[in-house]
Amino acid sequence: MAKVESFTLDHTKVKAPYVRLITEEHGTKGDIISNYDLRLVQPNENAIPTAGLHTIEHLLAGLLRDRLDGVIDCSPFGCRTGFHLITWGQHSTTEVAEALKGSLDDIANKIEWKDVQGTDKYSCGNYRDHSLFSAKQWSRDILEKGISDDPFERHTV
Secondary structure, X not given: OOOOHHHOOOOOOOOOOEEEEEEEEEOOOOOEEEEEEEEOOOOOOOOOOHHHHHHHHHHHHHHHHHHXXXXXEEEEOOOXXXXXXXXXXXXXXXXXXXXXXXXXXXXXHXXXXXXXXXXXXXXXXXXXXXXXXXXXXXXXXXXXXXXXXXXXXXOEO
């Protein structure tokens, strides 16, 4: 079985919240796809409840696209500690951390329920499992800790 880089990361050494470049894949025509680890809470010490994580996911899908060119997908980790962000091209971890910070600030302070996309049975596969209250609280907590552009050294943006 192929080795997956994320499963070789020593999760006891990282200091969340942070942004980490996991990998850049180069296509045969020169295209680059980048995969980032947007770690919101410390692994094995905390996990965002599914309803809040689900709402953060729906909001980041739009908010990160407003701030970064080439966003392909932003998907939650099964461990509920953060997200994979997949983009076309290359962005510095500082640029991604700043986009994440701005997005979480919007969630914490500006977003209302009417702003959350995909919250009915036609547009979401589990539409009953959302909590804007939880998303706002977790966003505030994450912002209070500060988002680092380095997973091992606290260098907040």
